[in-house]
Amino acid sequence: AKAEAERATALELAVAEAQEQAAKGTNLTSPAPQMEGAYGLGRVAMAEEIAAWDVDVLPDGRGLPVGSGNAFDGEEVFADKCASCHGDFAEGVDNWPVLAGGFDTLADEDPVKTVGSYWPHLSTVYDYVYRSMPFGEAGTLTPDETYAIVAYILYSNDLIDDEFELSNENLANFDMHNKDGFVIDDRPDLEYATWRVEPCMDNCKDAVEITMRSVFLVETPPEGGTNSMMNPAKVEGLPSFSSDGPSFIPEAAPKPVKAAVEAAPEPAKADDGDVLIEAGKKVFKKCKACHQVGDGAKNKTGPHLNDLFGRTFGSVDGFKYSNTFKTALEEGRVWDEASLAEFLSKPKAYMKGTKMSFSGLKKDSDQQAINAYLATFGN
């Protein structure tokens, strides 16, 4: 009982102390304590453990393992391990990075940032290739293979000849084209200094015009993923704004995204060709972001679709097809209404590996309409 009473007293004291501290505004949510010495947690890392993980390479070459390689040897390694994504000449396949060229484009509208045109240090190339490449087989390259690949990338950029022997001795001294192209973050001087002002609240502008509408209308179907289509809408016909509000209230316009979906035609009658073609034209809006038809149609993200029926799969000149279409070309498969319908119902299932990101046409009526519409462009 005595012990119990002592415990109760101690508890009361503790509560009183906490209340007193709280009353004084003492911060009970202080940060984690700073340690005076070490907690003695963890264990010492062994030299061979550090050697296994600490492989990063600094711009001055520290961290480079002993080894060497040249572009002549590198070409073979690159073709074997890198070219499937980066191309035989480091020109890049699909959306994978381009590694060569682009010199003097950095000030252009769409700069081509390659190892040759942009990377400031050659150490970075070695470091990245050795640790993180090839994609899906990281950490499998030997130092000599890595030097050879780095040499081949330099060679692809016309920065060395194919006999140049790159090694741990000379890599850090190699001057990259864009080595002086970087400045350290200067936002504090150029931006913060001028943008830290009390902002305007009233009559900040006389009038406001809409100058651009979104390029891609993104559909977000409940089942996930996205479909996007080009927005054909123009800025003309939209109100301007002043402090009195909008200049006018526009006539009810069709909802842009829904419009394309709802425009899908009713199941068409076979003898009603013109209606079907017209409906197909509307359905084709979903395709227009990537495919052109008609006079002067060019390849864009997808190949042009003139003369589609009767044409062999993957056969349009100048278009870079995925491997699945290259295989289909070799097999001599030919587009007809049935194959197109099957492809469009589930593109990724019908042509596994296709680059086409479109999720497909779900309605038979849409497919009939597309067939009728595309048939009007040749064959």
Next chain:
Amino acid sequence: SPDTLITELQDWASITGAGVDETPYGLPIRFEADVIRRNVEWLTASPISSINFTPIHALDGTITPQGCAFERHHSGAIELTKGDYRLMINGLVDRPLVFTYEDLERFPRENHVYFCECAANTGMEWAGAQLNGVQFTHGMIHNMEYTGVPLRALLNEAGLGAAGDFKDKWVYVEGADASSNGRSIPMEKALDDVLVAFKANGEALRMEHGYPVRLVVPGWEGNMWVKWLRRVEVTDAAVESREETSKYTDVYEDGTARKWTWVMDAKSVITSPSPQMPITHGKGPMVISGLAWSGHGQITRVDVSKDGGITWETARLGKQGDTKALTRFYLDTDWDGAPMLLQSRAMDETGYVQPTKDQLREQRGENSVYHNNCIQTWYVNAEGIAENVEVS
């Protein structure tokens, strides 16, 4: 006529519902199945090295549920067990150390809410209004409560005597996945508020966010928040890895580039109404809502314009802004049914005011990719449909 939902006996009011444990770890009810991360397939070559977007249009408050917080992988999300996890501290330290997961949980730990924003968030919009949805223009962001150990505690454990003067020292951090995604962080930041985190929103990190351990670098670009953190090396120079030279640098009009642009400047966006969240109720009372954040500290004020920036009203903050965390704002208003050009403008505790697109372009041109924190405009038409636009 009376509402039959009220006057007639409904099944759910009569028949019993699901028992406990029907879903031992619950998911959102199926009617919310569209509140999910989404990607834009044509943006990247492969989903293994890609990004998706948080459905910020459909969320409210500030905390992002882990299950819909955006993902960014460079070589895919890996499965790494706590048992197989090792963290090495090496380089200019007195005692290079290896910690197990269990070791980390024995250090004093802290809880903080922070936003994590990819430097490329809104990056597609430099050249003009591109993607029609706030999920896609601003969804490379999430905001969670992290539990973890300050990085400084682990560095102290290894001893920083060998590092000498901290002024020109760095820590180089890398992950255990195939990309390893190494970044260099100045020692000053490493000793300030960087956390080695193992819980988010109270539970273990998700695989896609770096289970079991990731780095949290408050206010700085998401690329530095290394997932599956396996090594911290104290160095006397920046490594200048691929992720801090060829990527995550900002090219300007004359072809030069800024590097080490780590801080995410103040930014805000209206999440509703927005293209994925049209006004469906017609005229009358409505709530305009959005998010604001700053890598420099607290959000102190958000202004909203309905006329493209001619006049501004100060919005109400859901609660006082946490430092380097999302702040929710609301403008409770009355819609007269006329078209609107909605904009929001954030200010932070340093007095920084979120710039317009024109201000940013004047400074940087249109080729930057990263760090686009411009004021966003939604055109809301008389039917309540919103669209991503640019204005004069």
